[in-house]
Amino acid sequence: MKFLKETVLAVCAATQALALPSQAPPGEIQTALANLGVDVATIPQLSGNPTENGCQIACNALSHIHGSEKVIANNTTAYQSITHSYWSAQQGEVKPACIFAPTVDTDVSIVILLSQLTQCPFAAKSGGHAAFSGASNSQGGITILFRDLNEITLNEDRSVASIGPGNNWGQVYKALERHDVTVVGGRMSDIGVGGLLTGGGISYCSNLYGWALDNVESFEVVSAIDGNILTASATQHPDLYWALRGGGNNFGLVTKFNLYTFPGSLLRGGTRVFSEDQFSNVISAFVDVAEKANDDPNAQQYVMFANLGGTNVASAELTYAQNVSNPAIFETYHATPAISDSTSSRTMSQYADDGAAQDPYGMRDVFWNRSYKLDEDFANWVVKLWLAVLPRISSISNAMAGLTFQAITDPILEKMTRAGGNALGLDESNGPILLLHVLGMWNGASGDDAIYRLINDFFANVTAEADSRGLGNKFIYMNYASHVQDVIASYGADNKAKLQKIASKYDPAGVYQTLQPGHFKLTRSPVPNPY
Structure with missing residues (x-):
């Protein structure tokens, strides 16, 4: 619990450092609410100074407008069920003042306006699969549960x-x-x-x-x-x-x-597991498939290196977007002896269900990632370092940490240029890119510090080695980033500045930067890195 409290305090401190938004005048917010059918004058909770005990006032106002079916109070069984539905234990430990479940898009408009009027922070939960506190759950604020916006x-x-x-x-x-x-x-x-x-x-x-x-x-x-x-x-x-x-x-x-x-079509894929004596062959196969992505873009792959039950293994997920057995692009993998192979033909939904079945809920979790120029010799060096540092967490209850290789291939980078491009700042001339991703899982907050330090130190050493070889790449992938990584800065100074300019145009009061303090902000990581 110590790290949870420190994380929440850090989020609050970061929010205070940014200052509360210079919100639109209350009269303008009330007019906007009136345009949505909400007459503030008829809601007793909003009389007087609504910034005092703002979140309780906001929750009461939402109940007045929408009733108890959409506003879930913190003393109810439904509230407990929702807070326990998050993937990571850190997210489930966060306690919002209330949970609001909109059913139409204008319900979301109303809660965002009420948040501004009362200065009550909020967060929004889609799937709730983030791995750090406050990403999609608001401590003491309003958690917006998108559950019923499911068309x-x-x-x-x-x-x-x-x-x-x-x-x-x-x-x-x-x-x-x-x-x-x-x-x-x-x-x-x-x-x-x-x-x-x-x-x-x-x-x-x-x-x-x-x-x-x-x-x-x-x-x-x-x-x-x-x-x-x-x-x-x-x-x-x-x-x-x-x-x-x-x-x-x-x-x-x-x-x-x-x-x-x-x-839609059937996919052909599954997991091939390899013993440690085959790791160099597996890495060679990974590089081979990544570099040939333009030759056969039906192929997709990732490889995880982990210690399972005291044995180092490599687990390669090989997927082909057509129902074709043993496609030629995977020849180097198939030529490498495997411990097991679960390859079969499946629909997309079946494949996704099978993946979810291997992903337990309720543990403490962390994601962490960096990217580098793809290079086979460097990839072998990285795996040797990973296996050397893993024993540092062997004493933590139910701890498991896996290092995953994925490739941002040339065809992926090319498609990022369509429709004006995206905000990620990736250059198609620098591909293919090796995306390194660590997933850590364990029980008990007492293990937090050891896990975080191990992964932070690992990536610091990997990045230094990559830079010495001329293989550095600053991009951090948001969906695999840790709570201490500054994702937006990794997109490059020009893209960061462009994103800030766009935010100031569409959100001049900074509502989505300050009243929604969780997740990855334009000027900072979710919490400062203490390591």
Whole structure:
């Protein structure tokens, strides 16, 4: 619990350092609420000075407007059920003043305006799969639960799917499979739509179509200025459209994602597990497939190196976007002897369900990542270092940490240039890129410091070695970033400045920077790095 308290205090300190937003005059906020059918004068909770005990006043006002079905108080069984539904234990320990479950987009507009009027912080939960405190749950504030914004529809020619942020990817795939189409989305069924799409979104079909954020036709997003719902696309508010593709939650809460579809088909894939004596062959295979991505973009891969039950293993997830056995691009993997192989033919929803079944809830979790120029000799050096440092956490209860190799390939980088590009700052001339991602899982807050220090030290050493070899790359992937990583800065100074300019245009009071302090902000990491 010590680290949780320190994290919450750090978030509060960071918010105070940024200062509360110079909000629109209360009269303008009240006018905006009136335009949404809310007469502030009829709500006793908002009389007097609404900034005193602001969050309780905001929760009471929401109850007055919407009733108890949408506003879940903190002394109820439903409240406990929701706070326990987060993937990581750190998120579940956060206690909001109330939980608000909107059912239409204008409900979100109202809560954002009430937050400004009462100066009550908020957070928004789509899937709740982040790995640090406060990312999508607001300590003492309002947690906006997107659960009931769960519509999934197709346009007339089935080329665009409109998806509410209350869905997870399993729900999306199952709904679309009935129409023989699918979309670029998450690889596990329990991951939420919202966070994945605004941060990146690596898919089993990314070499074919790019990351998920590059397959968004448009966003429907709540403006902090007046609560209006803006459409951001290549032709409407194109600057906001650019910013939302990688900029996270800094520009507004998205109430609908309109995604391009493509024909659905069976996938062929599964996990091949290798013993330590085959690691160099596995790394060679990984590099080979990454470098040949243009030759056959149906292939997708990632490899995790971990110690399981005292044995070092490499677990390669090899996926082919067609139902084809032993495609030639995976020849180097198939020539390497494996301990086991779960390869089979599956629909996208089945594949996502199988992935989620291996992802336990309720443990303490951390993500951490960095990126580097792909190089086989360097990759072998990285794995040797990883195996050398892993024993440092062997005494922590139920601790498991895995180092995963993924590739940001040439076809993925090329597709990031479409429709005006995205905010990530990746240069297609620098590919392929090795994305290193560590996932740590353990029980008990007493293990926090040891886990965080190990991973921080590991990446510091890896980055120093990469820089000495001329392989450095500053990009940090938001969806795998830790609570102490400054993601937006990693996009480059020009993109960071452009994102800040766009934020000041659409949110001049800084509502999404200060009243929504969690997750990755435009000027900082979620908490300062003490390591």
